[in-house]
Amino acid sequence: MYQLKLIGYPIEHSLSPWIHEQFLARTKLAGTYQIHEIPLSDSFSEQMVKLKRENVHGFNVTVPYKQTIIPFLDELNEDAKRMGAVNTVVNDAGKWIGYNTDGSGYVRSLENAFPHLATERDTNRILLLGAGGAARGIYDALQHAGYLSIDLANRTLEAAKHLSHSKLPESKTSVKTLAEAEKSVATYDVIIQTSSVGMKPHVENTIISLKHLKKGTIVSDIVYQPIETKFLKIAKSHGALIHHGHMMLLFQAQHAFELWTGQKVTTEGMDIALKNILEGESFVNR
Numbered sequence: 001m002y003q004l005k006l007i008g009y010p011i012e013h014s015l016s017p018w019i020h021e022q023f024l025a026r027t028k029l030a031g032t033y034q035i036h037e038i039p040l041s042d043s044f045s046e047q048m049v050k051l052k053r054e055n056v057h058g059f060n061v062t063v064p065y066k067q068t069i070i071p072f073l074d075e076l077n078e079d080a081k082r083m084g085a086v087n088t089v090v091n092d093a094g095k096w097i098g099y100n101t102d103g104s105g106y107v108r109s110l111e112n113a114f115p116h117l118a119t120e121r122d123t124n125r126i127l128l129l130g131a132g133g134a135a136r137g138i139y140d141a142l143q144h145a146g147y148l149s150i151d152l153a154n155r156t157l158e159a160a161k162h163l164s165h166s167k168l169p170e171s172k173t174s175v176k177t178l179a180e181a182e183k184s185v186a187t188y189d190v191i192i193q194t195s196s197v198g199m200k201p202h203v204e205n206t207i208i209s210l211k212h213l214k215k216g217t218i219v220s221d222i223v224y225q226p227i228e229t230k231f232l233k234i235a236k237s238h239g240a241l242i243h244h245g246h247m248m249l250l251f252q253a254q255h256a257f258e259l260w261t262g263q264k265v266t267t268e269g270m271d272i273a274l275k276n277i278l279e280g281e282s283f284v285n286r
């Protein structure tokens with residue numbers, strides 16, 4: 001009987017319980033996935049003592065505790081170490097091991113939607129917009145998956161420069177202003193929007209103009225509220241192939257589930273169900 005949890009705050013509208021209950025049903029594993037909300041006024045360490053006692057098989061960690069959890073872990077895997085952030089904890093015979101499946105989940109979601117990308121990772125030209133925590137995870141995972149040409153553009157140039165310090169020796173990265181990125185959108189095969197621009201309630205905002213976009217470019221936005229951001233709508237009108245933000249949510253969960261159970265699980269059909277849930281109600285957290 002798998003006992004799985006999510007810690008964070010606020011998480012009452014999280015979609016993770018729905019996703020993991022689907023995975024449990026699909027793999028025919030008995031278990032539960034419950035939210036364990038930790039308000040900021042609570043003692044985090046007391047909550048961790050409680051969770052240790054419960055001896056759960058594993059748990060997800062979300063905002064604002066992805067870094068706070070680290071001192072409570074026995075081990076960190078390499079991805080989590082590089083990120084300095086953990087979203088998945090596996091209980092391995094009493095030892096808590098921290099992972100980060102956000103970036104790997106993003107790459108899985110992208111290659112699931114566009115399988116040809118995986119066969120030409122080293123030649124695809126990618127533009128990453130934004131330089132916050134989400135961009136860091138995606139930049140890292142793309143490079144480690146073998147994508148070697150990734151340019152970074154951000155409103156604050158310094159933040160993009162700082163992120164570029166995590167470039168692997170074999171990869172190529174130029175740092176650009178948003179204005180420079182806007183002018184050069186036609187030179188990229190994949191454009192990934194990782195900032196919060198365009199998220200509800202500011203649904204009319206886009207991080208850059210896409211007026212120079214060429215047909216057939218893959219345009220991805222990690223914002224999933226709304227499901228189809230203005231950025232994606234404009235991209236679609238230029239003949240781009242678009243990739244929605246809720247797919248990252250689904251695939252980071254798939255990777256976490258594999259880490260806890262050792263079982264492969266398909267996400268087939270879940271993207272549409274998830275889209276319907278998101279369109280039906282207002283959810284605020286991962």
Ligand code: ATR
Nearest residue numbers: 130131132133134135154155156159195196197207
């Ligand atoms: P997360 O951890 O979710 O990625 P974050 O660390 O707060 O969030 O990063 C937010 C990103 O969105 C940053 O790249 C930020 O740009 P700055 O570094 O210049 O702050 C970007 N961002 C947020 N609001 C923006 C806006 N109105 N225009 C352009 N970029 C914006």
